[in-house]
Amino acid sequence: MKKFVLSLLVSFGFIAGAAANEGGYAWDKFPTEKMSDMAALQHGAKLFVNYCLNCHSANYMRYNRMHDIGLTDDEIKKNLLFATDKVGDTMKIALDPKQAKDWLAAAPPDLTLIARSRADIGKGSGADFLYTYLRTFYRDDTKATGWNNLAFPDVAMPNVLWELQGQRAAKFVEEKDHHDPSKSVHKFDGFEQVTPGKLDERSYDEAVGDLVAYLQWMGEPAQGKRVQIGVWVLLFLSVLIVFTWRLNASYWKDVK
Helix, strand or coil, X not given: CHHHHHHHHHHCCCCCCHHHHCCCCXXXXXXXXXXXXXXXXXXXXXXXXXXXXXXXXEEEEEHXXXXXXCCCHHHHHHHCCCCCCCCCXXXXXXXXXXXXXXXXCCCCCCCCCHHHHCCECCCECHHHHHHHHCCCEEECCCCCCCEEECCXXXXXXXXXXXXXXXXXXXXXXXXXXXCCCCCEEEEEEEEEEEEECCCCHHHHHHHHHHHHHHHHHHHCCCHHHHHHHHHHHHHHHHHHHHHHHHHHHHHHCCCC
8 A cells, every 4th residue: 555655646746756866956945934924825725726626635624724824714615615615624626536547547646744745854844845846847848748847857747837837948958977977967057938927937936935835834734823832832931940940049048
């Protein structure tokens, strides 16, 4: 069962192969300030429902949990509730896993915990990977989908956000391998915009940041409250240390 799940994730580009993990394209830093930005999280939820929830489910996430990012039931029903009619339902999709396997060779993985599962100690957090991954697609006619990715070369998943980003080609140059001068390496040398998207580069990066913030939040919706409680606990312990220190001094002051 574990082997099947791993092969499924690999086929859709969410677990990098050895070549991608060992070296490869460096991950960009996800803008963590978006995790405390309710507007960004709400926009990310909208992007997720419109661009990801068609093929990928989030079976461990309920729509009404979005109350925690400031959305009301009416707002959820009006803007985000397309696959069901109850805000208490989980974020399932209509795509049948058996049909998906026949059509796509493997069923698209559930994304509830994807941001937590993609961390790499040597490269960054799962949010860093997703932020880089969704911004480094480029056109490649040698691939079945017509797309490739710098963060995960030979990925089987197409660029679902291409309408927003536009279509880009990647430029590569041949350079001598530092370890073996007799060999050459294929080095990335920038992108070239082929067709424009609905958003400029800066706006697209902001949109991807919002989407990744939502994916990160969805993996642990209570993380904001957990951090707040943690701060109060540390403050309480700091005050307690002062009282404990003074009590200890008072207890031992007459002991020689």
